Amino acid sequence: MSKHVATAAAQPGMPSDRPRPAIVFDRRRSERQNGQKNDRRIVQRGDPVGNIPSCRKVLGVTEEIRIRTFSNGLTLIAHPVPGANTAAFTLLVPAGCAYEPADRAGLAAMTGEMMMRGAGPRDSRQLIIDLDLLGIDHGGSVSQGPSQFHAAMRSNALEAAMEIFADIVRRPRLPEDELEATRLGALQEVLAVEDNPHQKTKQELRRRSLSEPWNRPANGTEQGLEAVTIDDVRRFHQRCYSPHGAIIAVAGPQTASEVEAIVERYWSDWNGLAPEELGPQEFRAGGMAHIEHTAEQTHLAVAWSSVSYSHEQCAAALAAIDILGGGLSSRLFTEVRERQGLCYSVYAALLPMRQCGLAFCYSATTTERAQTTLDMLARELARLSQGVTADELARAKARAKTALVMQRESCLALSSQLAYQWHLQGRIQTLTELQEEVDRLDERAIQRHLDEFPPRPATIVTLGPSALEMPDGIH
Amino acid sequence: MSKHVATAAAQPGMPSDRPRPAIVFDRRRSERQNGQKNDRRIVQRGDPVGNIPSCRKVLGVTEEIRIRTFSNGLTLIAHPVPGANTAAFTLLVPAGCAYEPADRAGLAAMTGEMMMRGAGPRDSRQLIIDLDLLGIDHGGSVSQGPSQFHAAMRSNALEAAMEIFADIVRRPRLPEDELEATRLGALQEVLAVEDNPHQKTKQELRRRSLSEPWNRPANGTEQGLEAVTIDDVRRFHQRCYSPHGAIIAVAGPQTASEVEAIVERYWSDWNGLAPEELGPQEFRAGGMAHIEHTAEQTHLAVAWSSVSYSHEQCAAALAAIDILGGGLSSRLFTEVRERQGLCYSVYAALLPMRQCGLAFCYSATTTERAQTTLDMLARELARLSQGVTADELARAKARAKTALVMQRESCLALSSQLAYQWHLQGRIQTLTELQEEVDRLDERAIQRHLDEFPPRPATIVTLGPSALEMPDGIH
Numbered sequence: 001m002s003k004h005v006a007t008a009a010a011q012p013g014m015p016s017d018r019p020r021p022a023i024v025f026d027r028r029r030s031e032r033q034n035g036q037k038n039d040r041r042i043v044q045r046g047d048p049v050g051n052i053p054s055c056r057k058v059l060g061v062t063e064e065i066r067i068r069t070f071s072n073g074l075t076l077i078a079h080p081v082p083g084a085n086t087a088a089f090t091l092l093v094p095a096g097c098a099y100e101p102a103d104r105a106g107l108a109a110m111t112g113e114m115m116m117r118g119a120g121p122r123d124s125r126q127l128i129i130d131l132d133l134l135g136i137d138h139g140g141s142v143s144q145g146p147s148q149f150h151a152a153m154r155s156n157a158l159e160a161a162m163e164i165f166a167d168i169v170r171r172p173r174l175p176e177d178e179l180e181a182t183r184l185g186a187l188q189e190v191l192a193v194e195d196n197p198h199q200k201t202k203q204e205l206r207r208r209s210l211s212e213p214w215n216r217p218a219n220g221t222e223q224g225l226e227a228v229t230i231d232d233v234r235r236f237h238q239r240c241y242s243p244h245g246a247i248i249a250v251a252g253p254q255t256a257s258e259v260e261a262i263v264e265r266y267w268s269d270w271n272g273l274a275p276e277e278l279g280p281q282e283f284r285a286g287g288m289a290h291i292e293h294t295a296e297q298t299h300l301a302v303a304w305s306s307v308s309y310s311h312e313q314c315a316a317a318l319a320a321i322d323i324l325g326g327g328l329s330s331r332l333f334t335e336v337r338e339r340q341g342l343c344y345s346v347y348a349a350l351l352p353m354r355q356c357g358l359a360f361c362y363s364a365t366t367t368e369r370a371q372t373t374l375d376m377l378a379r380e381l382a383r384l385s386q387g388v389t390a391d392e393l394a395r396a397k398a399r400a401k402t403a404l405v406m407q408r409e410s411c412l413a414l415s416s417q418l419a420y421q422w423h424l425q426g427r428i429q430t431l432t433e434l435q436e437e438v439d440r441l442d443e444r445a446i447q448r449h450l451d452e453f454p455p456r457p458a459t460i461v462t463l464g465p466s467a468l469e470m471p472d473g474i475h
Numbered sequence: 476m477s478k479h480v481a482t483a484a485a486q487p488g489m490p491s492d493r494p495r496p497a498i499v500f501d502r503r504r505s506e507r508q509n510g511q512k513n514d515r516r517i518v519q520r521g522d523p524v525g526n527i528p529s530c531r532k533v534l535g536v537t538e539e540i541r542i543r544t545f546s547n548g549l550t551l552i553a554h555p556v557p558g559a560n561t562a563a564f565t566l567l568v569p570a571g572c573a574y575e576p577a578d579r580a581g582l583a584a585m586t587g588e589m590m591m592r593g594a595g596p597r598d599s600r601q602l603i604i605d606l607d608l609l610g611i612d613h614g615g616s617v618s619q620g621p622s623q624f625h626a627a628m629r630s631n632a633l634e635a636a637m638e639i640f641a642d643i644v645r646r647p648r649l650p651e652d653e654l655e656a657t658r659l660g661a662l663q664e665v666l667a668v669e670d671n672p673h674q675k676t677k678q679e680l681r682r683r684s685l686s687e688p689w690n691r692p693a694n695g696t697e698q699g700l701e702a703v704t705i706d707d708v709r710r711f712h713q714r715c716y717s718p719h720g721a722i723i724a725v726a727g728p729q730t731a732s733e734v735e736a737i738v739e740r741y742w743s744d745w746n747g748l749a750p751e752e753l754g755p756q757e758f759r760a761g762g763m764a765h766i767e768h769t770a771e772q773t774h775l776a777v778a779w780s781s782v783s784y785s786h787e788q789c790a791a792a793l794a795a796i797d798i799l800g801g802g803l804s805s806r807l808f809t810e811v812r813e814r815q816g817l818c819y820s821v822y823a824a825l826l827p828m829r830q831c832g833l834a835f836c837y838s839a840t841t842t843e844r845a846q847t848t849l850d851m852l853a854r855e856l857a858r859l860s861q862g863v864t865a866d867e868l869a870r871a872k873a874r875a876k877t878a879l880v881m882q883r884e885s886c887l888a889l890s891s892q893l894a895y896q897w898h899l900q901g902r903i904q905t906l907t908e909l910q911e912e913v914d915r916l917d918e919r920a921i922q923r924h925l926d927e928f929p930p931r932p933a934t935i936v937t938l939g940p941s942a943l944e945m946p947d948g949i950h
Contacts, residue, residue, distance in 0.1 A: 083558075085880045117812075124812070128803040132870040135877030154877055184816020191841065192819050194771040197670060294769055296669040328603040337592075337599070341659020344667050366666065395607040402610030402629055405560045409885040 065418075065428060066256035070268050073244035077418045077428060078259035079251045081411055087252025088152035088412035090419040091165065094275040095147040095240035097220065098213040106220015107228050108142045110179075110186050111236045116140075117178045120167030124178060127164070136161050137412075142218045145354070146247075146423060147240075152412040155253045159262050166266035169241055176230045183228065189219050198364065200291065201299040201463045208286025209303045209358055209459045211279060242272025249418035251411040281355035286459030290467035297344060298370035298464030299363070302377050302457045306350055306357035307449070309424035314352055315437050316449040317359070322396040323388045323446075324348040324380065324455070325361050329395055331380055332361065343373050354424055359455065371468050374460070378471030381455040387447045400438045404431060540893075540903060541731035545743050548719035552893045552903060553734035554726045556886055562727025563627035563887035565894040566640065569750040570622040570715035572695065573688040581695015582703050583617045585661050586711045591615075592653045595642030599653060602639070611636050612887075617693045620829070621722075621898060622715075627887040630728045634737050641741035644716055651705045658703065664694050673839065675766065676774040676938045683761025684778045684833055684934045688753060717747025724893035726886040756830035761934030765942035772819060773845035773939030774838070777852050777932045781825055781832035782924070784899035789827055790912050791924040792834070797871040798863045798921075799823040799855065799930070800836050804870055806855055807836065818848050829899055834930065846943050849935070853946030856930040862922045875913045879906060 066078040097108040117124040131138060138151040138161075149169065151161050193199050207215045248267065250259045283305035307317045325332035325348025332346045343365035351358040361381070365373045388396075408414045408431065421428055429437075462468050541553040572583040592599040606613060613626040613636075624644065626636050668674050682690045723742065725734045758780035782792045800807035800823025807821045818840035826833040836856070840848045863871075883889045883906065896903055904912075937943050 086877075086884065125804070125809070129866075129870065132802045132804040133873050135873035137877060137881065152877075152881065154880055178812075181812060181814070181816050185811075185819075186816075188816055188819035188841065191771050192839065195672060296666050327607045329600070329607040334600070336660075337653075337656060339656070341656050341661075341663055344660075344663035364667065366663065391604075395604065398608050398610035402561075402612060402627075405629055406612065406627060406885070409561065410881070411884075 064256055065430070066260060067422075067428060068260060070243070070264075072268065072270055072272075073242070073274070074246045074248065074267055074270065075422060076260060076263045077247070077249040077422055078254075078256040078263075079249070079414060079418055080253070080255055080259070081251050081414070082253055084251075084253045084411055085155060086152055086411050087155040087158040087250070087254065088150065088410070088415045089158075089162070089165075089248055089250040090148065090150045090412075090415040091169065092146040092148050092247045092419050092423050093169065093241055094145065094245045095236070096143045096145045097216045097218050098144045098278050099240050099276060100213075100216075100220075100224075100236070101232075102213075103224065104220075104228055104232055105216060105224025106186055106190070107224070107232055107236050108147060108240075109189070109218060109220055110182050110225065110228050111174075111233050111240075112140055112142050112147055113182045113185065114174050114178065114233050115168050115172040115237070117182070118173035118175055119164075120171045122164075122167070123173070124175065127168070131161075131164060134160050134164075136164075138165075144214050144216060144218065148419075150412060150416060152410070158250075158252055158254065158259075162262055162266050166270075170270055172237060174230070174234050174237060179228075179230050179233070183225055186220065186225050187222060190222055190225065193217075193219065197293060197295055197297065197299045197463050198362075200293075201301050201461055202360075202362070204289065204291060204463075205286070205301045205303050205360060205459060205461045206358070208289060208461065209284060210356075211282040211284055213278060214281045214353070239273065240275065242275065243267070243270045244272060244274040247419050247422050249415040249422070251414040251418070281353055283356045283358060283458070286461075288460040288470055289462075291461070291463040293463045293465070295464060296366075297364045298367045298462060298468075300365070300370065300374050300377065300468075301360055301362045301459075301461045302374075302381070303358055303360040303459040304381070304453070304455050305458060306359035306453050307352060308355050308357055309352040310354075310426075311352070311357070313445075313449040313452070314357075315441055316445045317352070317357065317453065318350055319393060319396045319400070319438075319441055320384065320388065320446050320450060320455075321348050321350040321359060322399060323392045324384050327395060327399050331384070332363075332377070335376055335380065339376070342369055342376065346373075352424070359453075367465050370462070370464060374462070374468050375471045378457055381457060385450050385454045385456070387450065388443060390443060393441065393443055393446065397438050397441060401435055404434055404438070539731055540905070541735060542897075542903060543735060545718070545739075547743065547745055547747075548717070548749070549721045549723065549742055549745065550897060551735060551738045552722070552724040552897055553729075553731040553738075554724070554889060554893055555728070555730055555734070556726050556889070557728055559726075559728045559886055560630060561627055561886050562630040562633040562725070562729065563625065563885070563890045564633075564637070564640075564723055564725045565623065565625045565887075565890040566644065567621040567623050567722045567894050567898050568644065568716055569620065569720045570711070571618045571620045572691045572693050573619045573753050574715050574751060575688075575691075575695075575699075575711070576707075577688075578699065579695075579703055579707055580691060580699025581661055581665070582699070582707055582711050583622060583715075584664070584693060584695055585657050585700065585703050586649075586708050586715075587615055587617050587622055588657045588660065589649050589653065589708050590643050590647040590712065592657070593648035593650055594639075595646045597639075597642070598648070599650065602643070606636075606639060609635050609639075611639075613640075619689050619691060619693065623894075625887060625891060627885070633725075633727055633729065633734075637737055637741050641745075645745055647712060649705070649709050649712060654703075654705050654708070658700055661695065661700050662697060665697055665700065668692075668694065672768060672770055672772065672774045672938050673837075675768075676776050676936055677835075677837070679764065679766060679938075680761070680776045680778050680835060680934055680936045681833070683764060683936065684759060685831075686754060686757040686759055689756045689828070714748065715750065717750065718742070718745045719747060719749040722894050722897050724890040724897070726889040726893070756828055758831045758833060758933070761936075763935040763945055764937075766936070766938040768938045768940070770939060771841075772839045773842045773937060773943075775840070775845065775849050775852065775943075776835055776837045776936045777849075777856070778833055778835040778934040779856070779928070779930050780933060781834035781928050782827060783830050783832055784827040785829075785901075786827070786832070788920075788924040788927070789832075790916055791920045792827070792832065792928065793825055794868060794871045794875070794913075794916055795859065795863065795921050795925060795930075796823050796825045796834060797874060798867045799859050802870060802874050806859070807838075807852070810851055810855065814851070817844055817851065821848075827899070834928075842940050845937070845939060849937070849943050850946045853932055856932060860925050860929045860931070862925065863918060865918060868916065868918055868921065872913050872916060876910055879909055879913070
């Protein structure tokens with residue numbers, strides 16, 4: 001299907017820890033609350049889903065968000081959504097690939113897959129049969145920091161789903177006779193990236209732009225996967241799947257007390273060690289690199305240093321990225337429309353993490369137009385550092401406020417938002433707070449951010465039939 | 476990111492006219508109401524969003540769905556969603572690539588893009604600026620039958636969005652000086668398919684399996700795009716963008732009467748010709764074909780004839796496809812788990828159209844395992860024709876009923892569902908009716924369907940470094 005126009009469509013349920021559409025404004029505040037305090041309760045009242053149309057009941061408007069950190073270190077965030085027909089939860093555990101031994105790249109991904117192959121009273125086959133029989137829509141992924149599990153279901157199946165996922169996370173069987181099937185599946189994932197130039201380019205951009213171990217590919221490597229033994233998997237599970245620093249966010253029609261009772265039943269007696277301390281998460285200038293690749297198109301990515309999720313400039317950084325390459329009226333997209341089909345796709349995005357941020361722009365184009373496109377990207381970054389106009393900011397704010405509302409339309413997306421917000425900044429902001437943060441932005445705030453984090457190419461990765469030259473004016 | 480397990484995740488807003496996750500049960504009934512009657516009103520009362528939890532208000536439960544066909548031929552479907560913070564609409568117009576002259580492949584896609592380059596009082600730049608300023612999340616696509624436009628917004632922007640889209644559809648400027656940029660963008664889309672083996676394989680499967688003009692690639696061809704003139708675009712717009720057979724579905728917090736008044740204001744004086752009669756939409760056995768392609772993986776697709784959307788067996792066909800390759804406990808996925816990472820991805824899907832249906836299964840695998848995988852697919856199709864078990868059907872029904880609820884969580888997804896339901900069968904089924912249809916399914920109904928539409932490979936397309944042999948037992 002041909003899209004009439006490229007859109008930076010919001011992907012429901014997409015965690016904030018990965019590249020996300022630049023229209024997502026969120027968070028702020030440099031202070032971070034400590035997520036490890038025992039049995040702390042925070043009740044936030046107010047208007048978690050925004051403006052109240054007169055005489056209409058709004059989802060969740062009279063309900064409370066309940067936050068509780070159990071004595072074992074697990075934090076629950078319960079967001080009642082009265083009247084919802086579905087319920088959903090997102091679970092984050094500090095068990096991503098940054099915790100792998102350096103010579104076992106892919107161990108975290110293999111462990112996540114092995115956990116789905118039988119748990120508690122159910123063997124591998126029975127586990128997926130029961131999940132299907134309950135009509136549970138579920139998935140999981142491994143990032144550098146957390147491993148993530150999510151499930152959405154008809155609301156009356158919440159407790160049944162919670163019981164099964166407590167088995168998966170706490171009591172997986174990790175059967176030795178399924179290790180080879182798991183390894184071969186994981187190897188095919190690594191291979192598939194070779195046929196996906198977009199993913200391959202971004203993987204190399206990350207590898208060059210972040211400090212170890214935050215720059216690792218979550219899928220692992222062929223060599224690392226080949227080395228994994230069943231003991232590696234069992235040790236990794238035992239060491240890393242611990243309630244310390246784990247987060248479970250639940251959204252559904254249940255009251256906060258009902259949710260708290262369910263979570264207490266299945267998760268409060270979970271025990272384990274505090275996660276290993278990892279090295280600092282830092283942006284690094286990665287220079288310019290080319291990946292030789294036989295393809296019809298050339299792919300380009302340019303990265304620079306930006307702010308963390310909890311940084312006070314994060315909303316300003318997201319607005320600047322949106323103005324550069326978010327909406328259809330963004331600078332990059334306008335350049336493409338006016339320059340006669342310069343490239344096939346172009347966008348800019350910000351990946352705000354716990355301790356640093358990675359901003360980048362990306363384009364796929366014909367090989368003959370690749371150098372012109374790269375020069376254009378560099379020129380637009382230089383122009384961005386000189387500031388934005390009031391009109392541009394007004395559009396970015398309107399887009400951000402729509403996105404804030406839309407991201408909460410499903411219980412699954414809402415649970416994901418809440419879990420990653422807590423993971424990234426140790427606090428939850430209501431929709432009203434997030435909207436006010438957007439409202440407060442002005443051109444001076446954007447300029448201050450651009451002065452402090454100038455959008456200058458620090459890492460350039462190109463992939464295609466032939467290498468390109470450094471853009472004009474970059475040294 | 477590594478997914479722990481492959482999931483057939485529902486894609487919100489995905490129209491039913493394209494390959495969709497096999498868990499989507501819907502429609503039925505062979506009779507089709509005539510969508511062209513003048514000023515017919517149908518009011519459906521009842522429970523459009525399902526079971527009512529005691530003492531809770533459920534979205535839309537007390538509201539009516541209003542259906543009205545205006546005298547110009549446009550059908551409005553208004554679905555109030557009390558309390559929603561967003562509103563959305565989906566517009567379908569019979570202006571897809573099946574209506575193009577044979578030597579102008581890509582004209583429909585280029586026309587859709589040109590319509591976004593200025594309309595009514597706004598030039599190209601002002602149009603996208605105003606859409607961004609209103610925070611409207613919009614997009615469009617061209618299929619073989621309808622062209623589709625959709626927009627989602629904060630609910631108070633519904634009328635403003637409707638006004639702009641009435642300009643885009645009815646009064647586009649189609650500026651000659653933007654034709655070349657549009658053409659080059661469209662050419663890059665065609666080129667990008669060359670780097671996307673999944674899309675390329677499915678495009679060839681469609682080309683071989685459906686009658687002309689229903690087998691065309693919606694993006695067009697290089698040759699066709701090169702030939703398009705500004706007069707072609709203007710003629711195509713004038714001829715095809717007509718209210719006859721057009722559908723607009725709106726979901727949001729507004730009452731049906733409020734929505735009807737807005738649609739009447741901007742669309743009821745739209746005039747145009749009835750769409751051209753096209754040849755019959757038929758499934759054709761396409762034989763076996765190989766596309767030579769340098770890639771790490773080999774891609775396989777196998778198609779057979781199935782039912783149309785309005786066919787009384789459609790729910791049974793969707794259940795059979797789900798059992799074959801929908802959920803994690805489906806036969807194909809189980810085969811892959813047990814056969815040690817046989818392939819990277821595998822699934823089955825059904826594309827039920829107005830007059831026929833295309834069922835297919837798909838896999839991407841290493842080149843050395845490609846023949847084994849193709850043989851496995853053929854073997855599983857033969858086994859499917861012998862029927863399904865009660866347990867398998869129970870799981871498929873549970874999955875379908877969850878999917879029915881989840882597909883309606885956002886106003887945009889709901890408006891898309893309603894528009895395509897009307898397009899494909901000329902009637903709207905409530906959620907309760909759809910759920911009852913699923914409940915009524917039994918193994919005999921599935922067997923009857925499999926006997927009448929046996930899953931035997933009729934078209935096989937492979938893409939990769941080397942051709943494969945016809946699977947055992949297929950001639």
